[in-house]
Amino acid sequence: MAFQTALTITEVVNDIHRKKYLLPSIQREFVWDTEQIERLFDSLLTGYPVGAFLFWHVNKENISKFKFYEFLRNYHERDNIHNTEANVSGEEDINAILDGQQRLTSLYIGLKGTYAYRLPRRWVENDSAYPTRHLYLNLLTPSDEIDMTYDFRFLTNKEALKRDDNSYWFKVGDILNFSEQYEINDYIYRNELNLVQQEKARYANKTLFELYKAIHVTPCINYYLERSQSLDKVLNIFIRVNSGGTQLSYSDLLLSIATAQWKQKDARKTITSFVDEINEIGDYFDFDKDLVLKTCLVLCDFNDIAFKVDNFDSVTMNIIEDKWDEIAQAIRLSVQLVASYGFNYKSLTANYVIIPIAYYLYKNGNPHNFVESYKYIQDRKNIQKFTIAAILKRIFGGQPDNVLKPIREIIKNNLTNFPYVLLKENLKVTNKTLKFTEEEVENLLWTKYGNRYAFSVLSLLYPNLDYKNNFHQDHIFPKSLLKSRAKLKREGISQKTIDYAVENYDYVGNLQLIEGIPNLEKSNKKFDEWLNIICISDQEKATYREKHFIPDINLSLDNFEDFMVEREKTIREKLLKILIN
Known part of the structure; x- marks a missing residue:
């Protein structure tokens, strides 16, 4: 040289x-x-x-x-x-x-x-x-x-x-x-x-x-x-x-090696275009080549799933190339599934949560119509619980390989249904677990509007929504009123309630998921007035209250503190039932 x-x-x-x-x-x-x-x-x-x-x-x-x-x-x-x-x-x-x-x-x-x-x-x-x-x-x-x-x-x-x-x-x-x-x-x-x-x-x-x-x-x-x-x-x-210089990720190098070693396909073109494809599913995602290559190692049951050059020799690359179509379909189904739960590039805070889902689908032959068929409804519910719990517990932070391998073993030995309960009971890697304590559930109530984890918390409360529709995180009592001391004072609200409202309007207790158009129609209307507009009969109001955990109390603006206390109590009980019981 x-x-x-x-x-x-x-x-x-x-x-x-x-x-x-x-x-x-x-x-x-x-x-x-x-x-x-x-x-x-x-x-x-x-x-x-x-x-x-x-x-x-x-x-x-x-x-x-x-x-x-x-x-x-x-x-x-x-x-x-x-x-x-x-x-x-x-x-x-x-x-x-x-x-x-x-x-x-x-x-x-x-x-x-x-x-x-x-x-x-x-x-x-x-x-x-x-x-x-x-x-x-x-x-x-x-x-x-x-x-x-x-x-x-x-x-x-x-x-x-x-x-x-x-x-x-x-x-x-x-x-x-x-x-x-x-x-x-x-x-x-x-x-x-x-x-x-x-x-x-x-x-x-x-x-x-x-x-x-x-x-x-x-x-x-x-x-x-x-x-x-x-x-x-x-x-x-x-x-x-x-x-x-700018750090060269292992995925870049490994993908480059794959390009030189794959026989039938252009690895670089295949994988980069595939990343573009899955990122356009639903309301957009932010996946990268790292995720795809890591998934290849996990799905092919390689013992060592670390990003090391030695793990991407010609034998490994040939296996991945031979199985690529099935691997890609498993990843594609997994992304479609989490998109159906309402997640997108903002709310899916741990992309690696896709990998165990893809492994389960891959080992079950990538079932046709898994995302839509009634036949798999219980599986989808279990995967949704796993997705939300894994995100809220942040189990893929730090060194995800240490978590992926034991999760893979539990799934491999329990392929009849997605084993969320077994994962919750048996996954114990240092401080990584899917189990929640009562204190952790209590802390979820302090999640604020706009927080990266707010959607995950709210989706636990709305497990049966059809997220193909566009749902918004909505302030039940309007934010435009509660954050303004001057407006609240003009409404004749007491100083004590004003202080409470300004400090607490953004927390989960005042948030709900509603479809985009109704949310736009609701705009800045006072909640009790808006409820009377959309719910004509008492039965309709009762149904709305039950769906959105609205307490059966006075819903006027000056009763906001009582509303929050009662609604948080109901939400707490719901989250404890889902995450602990």
């Missing part, structure tokens, strides 16, 4: 654009965020070293033995996160990147590509939540961040047009259009940057020159070139050089 003559960024970016550099299947996907890219460009302009790179020269006669992927060019957090497989048929020798993919992709995106990430508080499925952004550089003032010299930012074109005395945004990629240094002065004059305050005009000129020099002139891409054609050697080199 020899150190080579350094290259300029222009040379490398243009060669990436011409697909002269590719990524081997052992590379992870792009994971850098916009801040990391901005810091990389700041380092370049400041003159800081950006680290050495490692390229792998692959002879044309060996290209067909491996899989290669193109660089990601336009990153989109939802729609474009996966690299496209490269067409290498008929190619000459190629150079693949063993170390430096994140930095090189970042350079390409900053100069020729785009980056689209979701705006805060916007829905995943909303296309406008992902505006396309380019990398820009402020030519008038430096960064106001302590550890940044230059003000780089990813902006939309509209944002970049907003200019004032302290900002003029230059699209960084436009520097590639400059072939001679004198064009910098032309740009400065053409855009009247010479007419701003003298100090800022000087800064703009200097900054643009530094950018030109960093991209076109300075040979800052220092790299080693590995010419070995041995995959084993290349893998060992890859593992060693990727021990730093």
